[in-house]
Each structure stands twice: as structure tokens, then as C-alpha cells.
Amino acid sequence: MAKNIYIGEILKNEGIRENYFLMKVKLPESFDDPKPGQFVMIRIAGLSEPFLGRPISIYSFRRSKSSAEIELLYRIVGKGTQILAGLIAGSQLEIHGPLGGAYAVFPEKENIVFIAGGIGVAPLSLLAQYLCKSVCIEPSRMSFYLGAQTAKEIVGLEKLSSLCYNMQICTDDGSKGRKLFVTQAFAEDIKKYDPVNTAVYACGPKGMLKALAGIIGKSEFHCQVSLEERMACGTGACMGCAVAIKDKSGDVAYRRICSDGPVFNLEEVIWE
Ligand SMILES: Cc1cc2nc3c(=O)[nH]c(=O)nc-3n(C[C@H](O)[C@H](O)[C@H](O)COP(=O)(O)OP(=O)(O)OC[C@H]3O[C@@H](n4cnc5c(N)ncnc54)[C@H](O)[C@@H]3O)c2cc1C
Numbered sequence: 633m634a635k636n637i638y639i640g641e642i643l644k645n646e647g648i649r650e651n652y653f654l655m656k657v658k659l660p661e662s663f664d665d666p667k668p669g670q671f672v673m674i675r676i677a678g679l680s681e682p683f684l685g686r687p688i689s690i691y692s693f694r695r696s697k698s699s700a701e702i703e704l705l706y707r708i709v710g711k712g713t714q715i716l717a718g719l720i721a722g723s724q725l726e727i728h729g730p731l732g733g734a735y736a737v738f739p740e741k742e743n744i745v746f747i748a749g750g751i752g753v754a755p756l757s758l759l760a761q762y763l764c765k766s767v768c769i770e771p772s773r774m775s776f777y778l779g780a781q782t783a784k785e786i787v788g789l790e791k792l793s794s795l796c797y798n799m800q801i802c803t804d805d806g807s808k809g810r811k812l813f814v815t816q817a818f819a820e821d822i823k824k825y826d827p828v829n830t831a832v833y834a835c836g837p838k839g840m841l842k843a844l845a846g847i848i849g850k851s852e853f854h855c856q857v858s859l860e861e862r863m864a865c866g867t868g869a870c871m872g873c874a875v876a877i878k879d880k881s882g883d884v885a886y887r888r889i890c891s892d893g894p895v896f897n898l899e900e901v902i903w904e
């Protein structure tokens with residue numbers, strides 16, 4: 633089997649909300665420790681349809697003496713995720729990863745701000761866990777803005793509440809937390825954060841990230857975003873996931889989300 637491709641065994645695959653699932657997968661000891669922001673490509677072992685793997689962020693990771701365990705938080709949107717949701721404990725998956733680059737961390741920054749829309753909470757949760765446990769950032773320095781369309785789509789809150797003291801919940805319809813977009817909640821609080829001393833991390837729908845780009849503009853906030861695009865190979869070979877960015881000289885260049893990303897500096901992304 634090619635490098636980085638493993639057969640994993642599903643230990644748990646539970647519906648946590650309508651259309652949202654949490655899956656725990658046991659992998660061989662040789663699975664590398666994932667860095668926050670990385671993802672895996674998943675295929676169902678022995679099944680040729682869907683043919684292409686589906687990228688899912690690593691939500692949490694644990695290593696024991698003889699195996700590794702990853703958790704994946706996912707939303708059913710189409711055929712692949714629908715099939716995943718129907719799998720029971722004991723089923724096997726082909727897991728390729730960890731893939732992609734990680735969020736850069738800045739322990740010296742006074743404030744860490746996370747902005748997540750919907751399922752974008754998954755990679756940011758792993759980052760918050762990493763900053764808390766491996767970099768020893770106190771929860772009082774971490775603020776998490778978590779937004780979704782309705783209360784039903786707010787997931788992952790329990791894990792985050794113990795990691796970040798300042799949890800700001802927003803829903804579009806006001807069914808949980810404040811009734812406004814998560815980016816607006818951050819915009820209302822922006823004066824609380826010294827731009828030079830704050831690292832901002834975001835993941836969510838393109839519209840949310842574009843709105844954030846408008847709010848942060850040319851300020852001195854350092855902001856990294858994790859982008860999502862449909863993927864084919866997942867390893868940089870097909871250019872199927874290319875996005876336009878501004879390179880260092882300001883010219884338009886194309887980067888692959890799977891291998892050059894999925895994490896990019898907000899200022900380099902072209903949102904049109
Ligand atoms: C790096 C990365 C990390 C991701 N992490 C997670 C995660 O942790 N949890 C999670 O639930 N999802 C995550 N996704 C999105 C997930 O990969 C897609 O939802 C999944 O591939 C859809 O497969 P499907 O067969 O169910 O849907 P399909 O039948 O392939 O598509 C159904 C619908 O969803 C749209 N769609 C499919 N993929 C994407 C995408 N990447 N972005 C926007 N729209 C899309 C299609 O255009 C179509 O309208 C991630 C994507 C990327 C690129």
C-alpha cells in the first residue's frame with residue numbers, strides 16, 4: 633500500500649445532530665501525529681463507488697501504545713458522506729493522510745481568536761486542543777466565535793467550552809446565542825483585540841471568509857483561513873482543487889488546496 637494510506641477500523645459512528653456525525657477510527661501505530669489543520673482522504677475499503685476519496689479534517693487525535701485514533705466530525709451533504717453515515721462499528725475505511733499543511737502557531741501573541749462557521753469548527757477544535765495542551769496557552773487567552781444557521785447546526789460546543797473561556801455563539805435565526813453572523817460578532821468585539829498581538833484563525837463557508845476579509849481588511853491582524861474545495865486526488869497531482877491567490881509580487885497565481893493548503897493567509901486569497 634502507498635505511503636500514508638492505511639486501513640482503519642471504525643470504533644464509533646454516531647449521529648450527534650440531524651445530519652451531523654462523529655466518527656472514531658482506529659489506525660495503525662505508524663499513522664503520523666496530525667498537525668492542526670490537516671485532513672484525511674477517506675474511501676470505504678473495498679467499495680468502488682464513490683471512486684474518489686472525500687476530504688475530512690481531523691477533529692481530534694489520540695495515540696496509545698499500539699494504535700492511533702482519530703475523530704472526524706462530518707455533515708451529510710451528498711452521496712459520499714451519506715454512505716459514511718451508514719457505516720457501523722467494525723467497518724473498514726481506507727484513510728490517506730494526514731494530508732495538507734497546518735496552521736502556523738504564534739504562542740507569543742496575547743490573544744488567539746477562532747472564527748468558525750458550521751462544520752468549520754472541526755479543524756479549529758483540533759487547533760484549540762493543540763494550543764491548550766501542547767503549547768500551554770491558557771483558556772483565558774482564547775476566544776471562539778462559533779456560528780451556524782440554526783441551533784441544530786451548532787456542533788462541537790462541549791469540547792470547546794473547556795478549552796476557551798470566551799465562547800461566542802451566533803445563529804442566523806437567533807435560535808441559539810446571538811442573532812447575527814459570526815463575523816459580525818467578531819467585528820463588534822474587534823476593538824478588544826490588539827491587532828499586532830492577536831492571531832486569528834478561521835474556517836467556514838466561502839461567504840463567511842470573504843466577509844471576514846472585508847472586516848480585517850488591511851489591518852495588522854495575522855489571520856489564517858482553511859479553505860474547502862471539492863478534491864479529486866488530494867495529493868497535489870491533478871490541480872482539481874486550485875484556488876487563485878496573490879503571490880508575493882501581487883500577481884495572480886494558482887495554489888492547490890490539498891497540498892499547498894488547506895491553510896492560507898487571509899490576505900493572499902482572491903475571493904472572487
Ligand atoms: C480540506 C477539507 C477539509 C474538510 N473537512 C470537513 C470536515 O471536517 N467535516 C465535513 O463535514 N466536511 C469537510 N469537508 C467537506 C467535505 O469534504 C465534503 O462535504 C464532502 O467531500 C462531500 O462529499 P459527498 O460525496 O457527501 O458530497 P458530493 O455528492 O460530492 O457533493 C454534494 C454537494 O456538496 C458540494 N460540495 C462537495 N464538496 C464540497 C466542498 N469541499 N466544499 C463545498 N462544497 C462541496 C457539492 O458541490 C454538492 O453540491 C472538508 C473539505 C476539505 C477540502
Ligand code: FES
Pocket residue numbers: 862863864865866867868869870871872873874888889890891
Ligand atoms: S485534489 Fe488533486 S491537486 Fe488537489
